[in-house]
Amino acid sequence: GAKSQASALFTQQKEGSFSKDQISFKTHALNEDTAAVFADFNNDGRLDLVVGSAGYEFNSGEAIQLRAYLQNQDQKFIFTPELLSSFEIEASKIIAADIDNDGLVDLSISSSATAMNFGSATSHLLLKNTGFSFEPFPKQFTYEIDKISSITDHTWIDLDSNNTLDFVGVGLFEAPRVLLNDGKTLKSCENCIPTNMTGLWNTLYIADVNLDGQSDILLGNWGANSILKASKEEPITLYINDFDDNGKTDALMTYFFENKETLFSQKDEIIKQIPLLNKNRLSYNAFAKSDLKDLLGNGLQNAVQKQVHTLYSGVLRQGEGLKFEWVPFDKMGQIGPIFAIEKWSNDELFLGGNHTEINTLMARQDAIRGLFYNTKSNSISQRPLYRGALRSAKRTIINDKPYLLLGINNKALKTISVLE
Numbered sequence: 001g002a003k004s005q006a007s008a009l010f011t012q013q014k015e016g017s018f019s020k021d022q023i024s025f026k027t028h029a030l031n032e033d034t035a036a037v038f039a040d041f042n043n044d045g046r047l048d049l050v051v052g053s054a055g056y057e058f059n060s061g062e063a064i065q066l067r068a069y070l071q072n073q074d075q076k077f078i079f080t081p082e083l084l085s086s087f088e089i090e091a092s093k094i095i096a097a098d099i100d101n102d103g104l105v106d107l108s109i110s111s112s113a114t115a116m117n118f119g120s121a122t123s124h125l126l127l128k129n130t131g132f133s134f135e136p137f138p139k140q141f142t143y144e145i146d147k148i149s150s151i152t153d154h155t156w157i158d159l160d161s162n163n164t165l166d167f168v169g170v171g172l173f174e175a176p177r178v179l180l181n182d183g184k185t186l187k188s189c190e191n192c193i194p195t196n197m198t199g200l201w202n203t204l205y206i207a208d209v210n211l212d213g214q215s216d217i218l219l220g221n222w223g224a225n226s227i228l229k230a231s232k233e234e235p236i237t238l239y240i241n242d243f244d245d246n247g248k249t250d251a252l253m254t255y256f257f258e259n260k261e262t263l264f265s266q267k268d269e270i271i272k273q274i275p276l277l278n279k280n281r282l283s284y285n286a287f288a289k290s291d292l293k294d295l296l297g298n299g300l301q302n303a304v305q306k307q308v309h310t311l312y313s314g315v316l317r318q319g320e321g322l323k324f325e326w327v328p329f330d331k332m333g334q335i336g337p338i339f340a341i342e343k344w345s346n347d348e349l350f351l352g353g354n355h356t357e358i359n360t361l362m363a364r365q366d367a368i369r370g371l372f373y374n375t376k377s378n379s380i381s382q383r384p385l386y387r388g389a390l391r392s393a394k395r396t397i398i399n400d401k402p403y404l405l406l407g408i409n410n411k412a413l414k415t416i417s418v419l420e
Helices: 139-146 267-273 284-289 292-296
Strands: 010-012 018-020 032-039 048-054 067-071 077-079 093-097 106-110 125-129 134-136 153-157 166-170 172-174 177-181 186-188 203-207 216-220 236-241 250-257 260-263 304-308 314-318 324-328 338-343 348-353 371-374 379-382 390-398 401-408 414-417
Touching: 032 093, 048 093, 093 153, 106 153, 125 139, 139 177, 139 186, 153 203, 166 203, 172 304, 203 338, 216 338, 216 348, 260 292, 267 284, 348 390
Parallel strands: 338 390
Antiparallel strands: 010 018, 032 048, 048 067, 067 077, 093 106, 106 125, 125 134, 153 166, 166 177, 177 186, 203 216, 216 314, 236 250, 236 304, 250 260, 314 324, 338 348, 348 371, 371 379, 390 401, 401 414
């Protein structure tokens, strides 16, 4: 649930209906829950639940503590604070996987942004299951993950066939990452991913798209249906610095308009954040004529810079030697931001997304109604299945029939029957 709105757990009954579980989330209604995973964490044969939270108001404290709910013999989920509540993270995704191959389910928790400090490096958690508790993996194991500033989505899969799970992740102002697990550490696969792949990545999905026996990576990006464009020659750039020396970090984004690097935000928005920039530029005309160096001075040169080189969604197709080839979706696949990818049938994958609560200069990104990627023809079509900003899509079985559950922002969960 959102802030001050408690989350809820619905369990499927034998006849296919769903009933609201009596698990109490009300005591944590302040938490804006953003990620959750079911797995057997205490090895008793019953599924347990771990929940993570995030938001832009809190960067420490109970509101972003991990929460564990262990299932007892009566099939009740009991909040067990001693298991995980000492760990604080603004969670974007939680994955349960046996990362160290010891037979116990470990936890991988990523973060995509830091509250009140967008663009700055975030922290991620890899937690080893000892059988009785969770503890961080050694720094030598997590070194490469710790270097990634933003992770919006990730998964673990054995890509190099050495019987250990490897890391695949994407993020904002990041390139897709593949980290190979040799049992002792995670090593960056430097030649796996093509160059110039930094994007505003929202989601990933693993599938053997061309049925060659190798795992491919489908990626959801911002799309090409907005004022924003990006390439190696004309990238989107995020400048991060304390431009007005007030002790607070500022983040300013630029893009190229008519071959000129231009601030994305308008004057009124920028001077609210950095009033100093209004000095000697009181008119909109004077502000518009100033280039970045005039506006930001040495602050621009000293700023941390992060760039986006592509906004296209598409597929990384795996070839020989773990080298992936980038194949963007066709024009239909670029009509909006993609936030969720899920199996629809043997030949099709469902893609959903949109973004509606954004800067007015950008305009609502709401063209997607339900995209379907045909793996045989490598083409995308649209079918009107929903409206709104979709954030999740999960395939499930209800009464022995496949359904797709769609999570749409500010709307009830939508159930779609899958016609195979």
